[in-house]
Amino acid sequence: xxxxxxxxxxxxxxxxxxxxxxxxxxxxxxxxxxxxxxxxxxxxxxxxxxxxxxxxxxxxxxxxxxxxxxxxxxxxxxxxxxxxxxxxxxxxxxxxxxxxxxxxxxxxxxxxxxxxxxxxxxxxxxxxxxxxxxxxxxxxxxxxxxxxxxxxxxxxxxxxxxxxxxxxxxxxxxxxxxxxxxxxxxxxxxxxxxxxxxxxxxxxxxxxxxxxxxxxxxxxxxxxxxxxxxxxxxx
Amino acid sequence: xxxxxxxxxxxxxxxxxxxxxxxxxxxxxxxxxxxxxxxxxxxxxxxxxxxxxxxxxxxxxxxxxxxxxxxxxxxxxxxxxxxxxxxxxxxxxxxxxxxxxxxxxxxxxxxxxxxxxxxxxxxxxxxxxxxxxxxxxxxxxxxxxxxxxxxxxxxxxxxxxxxxxxxxxxxxxxxxxxxxxxxxxxxxxxxxxxxxxxxxxxxxxxxxxxxxxxxxxxxxxxxxxxxxxxxxxxxxxxxxxxxxxxxxxxxxxxxxxxxxxxxxxxxxxxxxxxxxxxxxxxxxxxxxxxxxxxxx
Numbered sequence: 153x154x155x156x157x158x159x160x161x162x163x164x165x166x167x168x169x170x171x172x173x174x175x176x177x178x179x180x181x182x183x184x185x186x187x188x189x190x191x192x193x194x195x196x197x198x199x200x201x202x203x204x205x206x207x208x209x210x211x212x213x214x215x216x217x218x219x220x221x222x223x224x225x226x227x228x229x230x231x232x233x234x235x236x237x238x239x240x241x242x243x244x245x246x247x248x249x250x251x252x253x254x255x256x257x258x259x260x261x262x263x264x265x266x267x268x269x270x271x272x273x274x275x276x277x278x279x280x281x282x283x284x285x286x287x288x289x290x291x292x293x294x295x296x297x298x299x300x301x302x303x304x305x306x307x308x309x310x311x312x313x314x315x316x317x318x319x320x321x322x323x324x325x326x327x328x329x330x331x332x333x334x335x336x337x338x339x340x341x342x343x344x345x346x347x348x349x350x351x352x353x354x355x356x357x358x359x360x361x362x363x364x365x366x367x368x369x370x371x372x373x374x375x376x377x378x379x380x381x382x383x384x385x386x387x
Numbered sequence: 388x389x390x391x392x393x394x395x396x397x398x399x400x401x402x403x404x405x406x407x408x409x410x411x412x413x414x415x416x417x418x419x420x421x422x423x424x425x426x427x428x429x430x431x432x433x434x435x436x437x438x439x440x441x442x443x444x445x446x447x448x449x450x451x452x453x454x455x456x457x458x459x460x461x462x463x464x465x466x467x468x469x470x471x472x473x474x475x476x477x478x479x480x481x482x483x484x485x486x487x488x489x490x491x492x493x494x495x496x497x498x499x500x501x502x503x504x505x506x507x508x509x510x511x512x513x514x515x516x517x518x519x520x521x522x523x524x525x526x527x528x529x530x531x532x533x534x535x536x537x538x539x540x541x542x543x544x545x546x547x548x549x550x551x552x553x554x555x556x557x558x559x560x561x562x563x564x565x566x567x568x569x570x571x572x573x574x575x576x577x578x579x580x581x582x583x584x585x586x587x588x589x590x591x592x593x594x595x596x597x598x599x600x601x602x603x604x605x606x607x608x609x610x611x612x613x614x615x616x617x618x619x620x621x622x623x624x625x626x627x628x629x630x631x632x633x634x635x636x637x638x639x640x641x642x643x644x645x646x647x648x649x650x651x652x653x654x655x656x657x658x659x660x661x662x663x664x665x666x667x668x669x670x671x672x673x674x675x676x677x678x679x680x681x682x683x
Binding site: 200201202226232234239241247254255 | 554557558560561564565567568569570571572573574575576
């Protein structure tokens with residue numbers, strides 16, 4: 153579904169990604185793990201078109217999207233839930249969801265997507281008229297994911313969905329992520345600092361270290377890997 | 388008492404014009420975070436389009452006046468979008484200061500191109516709307532004042548509906564809050580920004596015509612002073628805040644009118660800047676603006 157080949161990105165003179173390659177199969181959950189500054193967020197931002205790569209190629213559903221404008225990439229069905237959630241804090245929850253469906257014109261489809269989002273996150277329905285900025289961290293994350301689902305994505309990239317969320321809500325959010333993948337066939341690329349959690353829900357994983365992929369494989373096997381255990385899984 | 392009401396009416400009708408111009412400043416600031424100094428000259432171009440169009444329709448008819456208003460608004464919307472496309476778009480990732488200087492350049496370009504085409508001498512703006520004065524209690528209500536107030540109210544209501552009830556309006560607010568997140572929703576920010584310029588410039592054109600109806604001597608530099616005052620009005624209300632711009636305009640127009648009707652009338656232009664200084668000192672975010680710390 154998504155093929156990234158030899159992708160290199162730099163911020164000025166500083167190289168953030170040096171030639172990473174990976175593939176994501178349709179219907180799977182794949183995770184990118186790694187420490188701070190490893191290049192996880194940069195990878196997502198480059199795929200969604202917010203950053204331009206220095207070299208390399210990104211193909212989505214057989215189409216080269218490397219140089220496509222970010223808003224056109226969204227239109228292809230590739231949706232990015234960014235780090236820090238980036239909800240529109242001074243719009244209501246309702247308006248945030250409407251923005252998620254910005255590219256859809258079919259009102260029936262939009263209504264259907266709303267019901268679908270409410271079925272996953274009933275909390276959002278209770279908060280519809282509230283300003284999004286007044287939601288709790290967990291609710292904001294639900295809104296960010298719900299907003300992304302409003303646009304009928306085929307592929308969802310989630311950047312640190314556990315960041316800044318009450319611990320008891322984290323497992324709920326991850327259950328929902330699995331549910332979205334399983335019941336609705338949406339392929340997911342998950343970036344997470346909490347490697348334990350990420351490996352638990354994903355099928356495949358890539359480990360990034362200072363802009364390079366240093367390890368990859370099935371999540372199950374990586375969880376048992378002694379070296380990885382020592383570095384990322386807290387021994 | 389009747390003098391007070393008279394001045395209040397005069398003030399509100401002047402304030403409504405400032406409000407129309409201020410809305411353009413504030414909306415552009417909202418999506419691009421810079422002050423479009425060329426805005427006051429779009430206001431001037433609006434008045435001149437009105438001047439030339441006014442010769443094509445019979446004087447003193449309501450439909451003629453509205454037609455002139457419509458054409459001027461359309462013409463300035465296109466002008467505003469063209470300015471954005473040619474001058475500002477390529478500076479999207481440049482520092483704000485560069486854009487600001489460019490805006491001053493565009494402003495001077497419009498003013499002096501205006502002098503080449505229209506001449507520097509003031510011209511007399513035709514009375515495109517029917518003129519009649521009504522006695523109401525002790526005060527005299529001019530039809531032009533009523534037109535100013537009616538047109539401004541209608542335009543502000545329409546603007547409010549566009550911004551809060553339509554898809555593009557929601558997108559405008561989204562771009563203003565977080566342009567990157569808007570892109571991730573599939574919004575083409577360039578289209579939204581262009582639309583914002585069109586909308587703001589159309590309001591400036593309406594302001595230009597309404598201003599010229601009440602102060603019927605127009606020249607290519609006529610935008611400078613009302614433009615500066617509308618800018619103050621936008622700051623007063625809270626820059627980037629749409630209801631704030633309307634409120635700021637009304638307050639400024641009223642205060643100015645009262646000052647010019649008093650013994651301190653010489654200071655009527657200074658009062659706007661005194662208000663600006665006071666606002667910047669005591670409430671820099673403006674009346675309706677919220678003070679926000681820039682996040683890094």
